[in-house]
Amino acid sequence: MAVYTEIGDGELQAFLKDYELGTLLAFKGIAEGVENSNYLLHTDAGFYILTLYERRVKAEDLPFFLSLLEHLAARGIVCPTPLKGRDGVALRELGGRPAAIFSFLDGMWVRRPQTVHCAELGRALAQMHEAGRDFPMHRANALTVADWRPLHERAYEAASEPDESLHAFLSDELDFLENNWPKDLPSGVIHADLFPDNVFFLGDALSGLIDFYFACNDFFAYDLAICLNAWCFEPETTFNVTKAHALLSAYEKSRPLTQEEREVLPILARGGALRFLLTRLYDWNTTPPGAFVTRKDPGEFVRKLRFHRSVRSSSEYGFDL
């Protein structure tokens, strides 16, 4: 589970005095998530999410994330909206951590996304990209191609039983990606972690997007590649072209891809797979036994990466089914 910072009853009640959110009735830590500590708050005014920022989230990035959420929400994207205290300030401190309270989103994430969910995702992703176009702040992607080799080496050095063949495979992949990563594609604010657990549904209808803490400025098509990886493989890691077609065609209804974006999609998908493989591998090798967080399997992304390496043309992603 992910509650790294424990908050006491009295401490939370004192914190809430700076807001107009009513009287606290109950609160509980939320088990899901890996980056931050999240609590569900129930007050007599409703439900809210309290987030305490931990680990990889840098304090200097928080104004970008909170302003982005406000910006997107103002343009009709359903996402957590930061709530301001009586003094007009949303970003505060609790338990020694930067902290903020957000609107609660209805819905549940889907454990086994179906084609209909992929289509909903494609539509929402394109809308989010369009809504972010006039966002004035900028955040460079801190986990892009230049960052992957150092992360790979750190993960390898941290392993108690280093896997030499995996190290060689990933080094080879890094050689390829460093030499072939696109330099210039349509860009803007991307979510960069839009996995099924960050997308809520009510029935088959998408009801909200959460967890923007990797959001940054990068290629729009890279965000799409991350989604192909996260949504369009079956559990045994076969690629589902029907789901990919649904995702891509729904996306293209709002923002058609350029020819170049289509052509480089296999490279972006390889990069997207490697990026999550590496953070999972690093976490796998560095998370102490007994830690209150569930490690995610890096092997899943080794298999996805192998699939993308076998792709000869982007048509294999189902553009023209």
Ligand SMILES: Nc1ncnc2c1ncn2[C@@H]1O[C@H](COP(=O)(O)OP(=O)(O)O)[C@@H](O)[C@H]1O
């Ligand atoms: N605004 C929200 N409304 C409803 N639930 C939320 C909201 N934000 C977070 N959650 C809940 O908290 C969990 C963890 O949130 P997430 O942002 O993914 O955490 P982390 O940044 O630690 O990965 C989500 O799976 C969801 O259950």
Ligand SMILES: N[C@@H](CCOP(=O)(O)O)C(=O)O
């Ligand atoms: N989506 C990433 C891990 C980041 O976790 P999140 O809970 O912040 O979405 C992965 O699957 O490796």
